[in-house]
Amino acid sequence: xxxxxxxxxxxxxxxxxxxxxxxxxxRKIGREMEKEEKRRRRVVKILLLGTKEAGKSTVxxxxxxxxxxxxxxxxxRLPFVDTIRKNxxxxxxxxxxxxxxxxxxxEDDRNRSHNVPVFIKEAVLTMFSTDPVSILALFSSILAIxxxxxxxxxxxxxAEFRYDYLNDSSQYFLNRIAAIAxxxxxxxxxxxxxxxxxxxxxQQYSFDFRGVPFRVMDVGGLRSERRKWIHxxxxxxxxxxVAALSDYDKYLLDKKDNRAVNLLEESLALFKVVISNHCxxxxxxxxxxxxxxxxxxxxxxxxxxxxxxxxxxxxGNSDPARLFILSKYKDIALSHxxxxxxxxxxxxxxxxxxxxxxEERLLYTHFTCATDNENIAFATAAVQDxxxxxxxxxxxxx
Ligand SMILES: Nc1nc2c(ncn2[C@@H]2O[C@H](COP(=O)(O)OP(=O)(O)OP(=O)(O)O)[C@@H](O)[C@H]2O)c(=O)[nH]1
Ligand SMILES: [Mg+2]
Numbered sequence: 001x002x003x004x005x006x007x008x009x010x011x012x013x014x015x016x017x018x019x020x021x022x023x024x025x026x027r028k029i030g031r032e033m034e035k036e037e038k039r040r041r042r043v044v045k046i047l048l049l050g051t052k053e054a055g056k057s058t059v060x061x062x063x064x065x066x067x068x069x070x071x072x073x074x075x076x077r078l079p080f081v082d083t084i085r086k087n088x089x090x091x092x093x094x095x096x097x098x099x100x101x102x103x104x105x106x107e108d109d110r111n112r113s114h115n116v117p118v119f120i121k122e123a124v125l126t127m128f129s130t131d132p133v134s135i136l137a138l139f140s141s142i143l144a145i146x147x148x149x150x151x152x153x154x155x156x157x158x159a160e161f162r163y164d165y166l167n168d169s170s171q172y173f174l175n176r177i178a179a180i181a182x183x184x185x186x187x188x189x190x191x192x193x194x195x196x197x198x199x200x201x202x203q204q205y206s207f208d209f210r211g212v213p214f215r216v217m218d219v220g221g222l223r224s225e226r227r228k229w230i231h232x233x234x235x236x237x238x239x240x241x242v243a244a245l246s247d248y249d250k251y252l253l254d255k256k257d258n259r260a261v262n263l264l265e266e267s268l269a270l271f272k273v274v275i276s277n278h279c280x281x282x283x284x285x286x287x288x289x290x291x292x293x294x295x296x297x298x299x300x301x302x303x304x305x306x307x308x309x310x311x312x313x314x315x316g317n318s319d320p321a322r323l324f325i326l327s328k329y330k331d332i333a334l335s336h337x338x339x340x341x342x343x344x345x346x347x348x349x350x351x352x353x354x355x356x357x358x359e360e361r362l363l364y365t366h367f368t369c370a371t372d373n374e375n376i377a378f379a380t381a382a383v384q385d386x387x388x389x390x391x392x393x394x395x396x397x398x
Pocket of ligand 1: 222369
């Protein structure tokens with residue numbers, strides 16, 4: 001008897017409670033959405049751009065080390081084992097190809113036998129990755145080749161390896177063959193930073209710095225990868241352009257007109273395209289002139305003047321040489337400001353955004369060595385600071 005009566009009396013009350021709860025949830029969702037929208041608008045989105053092998057992904061790895069302590073535990077470094085072993089095999093294959101091309105040969109009779117170079121030249125890591133015994137056999141042949149005086153002589157002529165260059169980490173890994181061949185090999189943090197894998201598509205990494213969310217996007221610098229860049233340009237607050245100083249004596253073959261293109265010239269041309277892009281006119285511009293370590297070593301043996309005859313600074317001295325290269329990027333940035341409509345937008349925006357000097361506001365530059373933690377930690381902190389200053393003055397933050 002009491003049951004229906006109770007339910008009739010209870011019903012409006014239940015609806016009321018349900019409605020209240022629904023309104024509460026909806027208000028909460030609204031607040032969350034508002035918060036998310038605010039956060040989305042506040043995100044400092046950094047786009048890493050530059051030609052292939054300039055060091056973009058290495059800079060990203062450093063950011064992950066600084067902000068998330070990534071690669072601290074062994075587990076997170078193990079996925080790099082295959083990449084590093086592949087780097088060693090490919091470096092040896094490049095050495096053998098160039099040795100042949102330069103008319104050189106190994107000195108040790110065992111390495112001169114036809115079988116050894118062919119065994120290495122045809123090696124593909126996937127053939128070996130599951131079998132530690134055959135990996136050891138392959139790597140002991142590679143070690144014997146690397147220690148051969150003939151190969152060492154060829155390595156010292158690496159500047160002549162036109163278009164078929166060794167990766168910048170090759171020597172580092174070839175000097176660690178014994179450790180890398182060990183079935184229990186676990187890469188060190190430095191090994192991870194040196195590992196070379198070209199980026200395909202877009203890699204993203206997010207972190208918070210002093211309460212401000214940052215999102216970093218890393219793209220591939222290969223010519224064929226660059227057409228994908230446009231998809232990342234929306235909402236970009238800053239472009240971090242990475243250029244390898246040490247590219248001044250390297251060339252790529254432009255297959256369209258069978259022409260040798262200097263890699264530093266290629267980077268300068270790309271920089272011009274990037275800063276002229278209309279989607280990026282309000283973005284902060286940061287330039288990392290990277291690979292200062294390789295650049296300094298290289299200059300001792302190979303003159304900048306041989307590739308850039310307009311360089312008149314002291315030979316072998318990396319200080320005036322890197323300032324000369326920096327001036328080439330600055331000239332492009334300044335001529336863009338003076339001559340293009342996009343330049344007006346950039347000048348107007350950045351003249352009020354930061355306390356820094358006029359020049360730094362337009363193009364914020366650093367000389368970097370991306371494999372050096374301290375150097376990158378310093379540059380990254382300065383860049384974040386620079387972007388925070390700009391962002392706080394920006395109306396999104398008001
Ligand atoms: N010695 C030295 N090696 C560097 C430096 N920066 C990067 N490298 C090495 O150069 C190689 C290429 O670096 P990545 O970071 O993969 O280059 P990237 O710009 O991401 O190249 P893509 O993905 O092809 O566009 C890696 O083996 C790095 O370890 C540097 O400052 N000094
Ligand atoms: Mg990359």
